[in-house]
Amino acid sequence: MGGAPYSFEIEIPRRYFDVGLSASSGQMFRWKQTANSEWVGANGKHWFRVRVLDGREAYRVESSGPPTVFQSLFRLDWDAADVTETLTRLGPELEPYLQAMPGLRLTRSGDAVETFFSFLCSANNHISRITGMVNHLAAYGPRLEVVDVIDLHRFPRVATLAKVEEAELREKGFGYRAATITQIARELESRGGEAYLRSLGAMPYERAQIELLGFKGIGRKLADCIALFGLDHTEAVPIDTHIWQAATRLYFPHWQGTALTDRKYEEASAFIRNRFGRLAGWAQQALFYENVVNWRTRK
DNA sequence: AGTAGACCTGGTCT
DNA sequence: AAGACCAGGTCTA
Numbered sequence: 001m002g003g004a005p006y007s008f009e010i011e012i013p014r015r016y017f018d019v020g021l022s023a024s025s026g027q028m029f030r031w032k033q034t035a036n037s038e039w040v041g042a043n044g045k046h047w048f049r050v051r052v053l054d055g056r057e058a059y060r061v062e063s064s065g066p067p068t069v070f071q072s073l074f075r076l077d078w079d080a081a082d083v084t085e086t087l088t089r090l091g092p093e094l095e096p097y098l099q100a101m102p103g104l105r106l107t108r109s110g111d112a113v114e115t116f117f118s119f120l121c122s123a124n125n126h127i128s129r130i131t132g133m134v135n136h137l138a139a140y141g142p143r144l145e146v147v148d149v150i151d152l153h154r155f156p157r158v159a160t161l162a163k164v165e166e167a168e169l170r171e172k173g174f175g176y177r178a179a180t181i182t183q184i185a186r187e188l189e190s191r192g193g194e195a196y197l198r199s200l201g202a203m204p205y206e207r208a209q210i211e212l213l214g215f216k217g218i219g220r221k222l223a224d225c226i227a228l229f230g231l232d233h234t235e236a237v238p239i240d241t242h243i244w245q246a247a248t249r250l251y252f253p254h255w256q257g258t259a260l261t262d263r264k265y266e267e268a269s270a271f272i273r274n275r276f277g278r279l280a281g282w283a284q285q286a287l288f289y290e291n292v293v294n295w296r297t298r299k
Numbered sequence: 300a301g302t303a304g305a306c307c308t309g310g311t312c313t
Numbered sequence: 314a315a316g317a318c319c320a321g322g323t324c325t326a
Binding site (some may be wrong): 013026119122123124126127128129130180217218219220221222225238239240241243244260287288292 | 321322324
């Protein structure tokens with residue numbers, strides 16, 4: 001299809017920014033590595049194509065958006081060296097996890113709507129299937145571009161998703177989430193849709209969390225994922241099965257092997273948040289993905 | 300406040 | 314190779 005409106009270089013050491021790792025670590029679900037090992041993906045209304053420049057600590061990016069969009073998406077305005085140093089100082093126990101995941105960054109979605117619906121797909125689910133479901137939802141949006149046979153869509157708006165029928169999603173293999181997703185889409189629209197969602201990003205984390213918990217089908221975990229990955233509340237710490245394992249290993253050994261209850265969720269999440277402040281979400285991401293990659297061998 | 304089941308589907312393990 | 318188990322959980326009883 002037509003050429004990219006924007007083409008630019010991003011110069012940064014790999015240990016501070018690994019696109020593939022950051023794009024495929026469960027924060028976004030619309031990135032793929034092509035046969036010639038480029039990373040192609042979409043977020044909200046933009047698409048991206050990223051290539052590692054041989055022998056250089058740099059990327060060549062083609063995109064529908066200017067460099068600022070890409071930089072914001074991968075939070076390049078945060079200095080990874082600085083973040084890592086601070087996290088290690090505040091929590092020396094994080095060092096092996098950060099070292100194990102060099103170049104993994106906390107991303108910042110440019111589209112709260114996409115993140116909201118992406119994580120609705122994530123409950124009690126595998127990353128591989130979440131990916132398929134999110135791409136099904138994305139297909140309701142207009143096509144932006146085709147890059148290397150990969151269809152890249154603008155993620156649909158709330159009004160579009162609010163019209164989707166439960167049966168339709170069932171047929172696409174959404175299972176019981178077909179019901180919650182369509183119901184929540186309607187509820188979100190009635191609350192003001194995208195503008196409402198964005199307003200949650202402007203309020204304090206605690207208030208946004210309460211708002212999100214008001215949706216039937218959104219519990220603490222999803223609320224925290226949406227807050228962290230979609231609303232830029234970087235102090236949010238979603239506690240899922242992986243973080244629960246890491247948290248009990250590092251901070252609550254007496255809870256190892258026990259079930260995660262509301263109270264324990266609150267305590268573990270707040271502990272990590274208080275320990276790392278606005279960097280807590282970044283710490284969470286390192287702990288999360290390291291555990292995803294290594295949990296099988298660990299047990 | 301904590302526990303037990305149910306819930307779609309499909310990867311992974313046995 | 315068919316069947317159990319489980320996954321970035323949440324709701325209800």
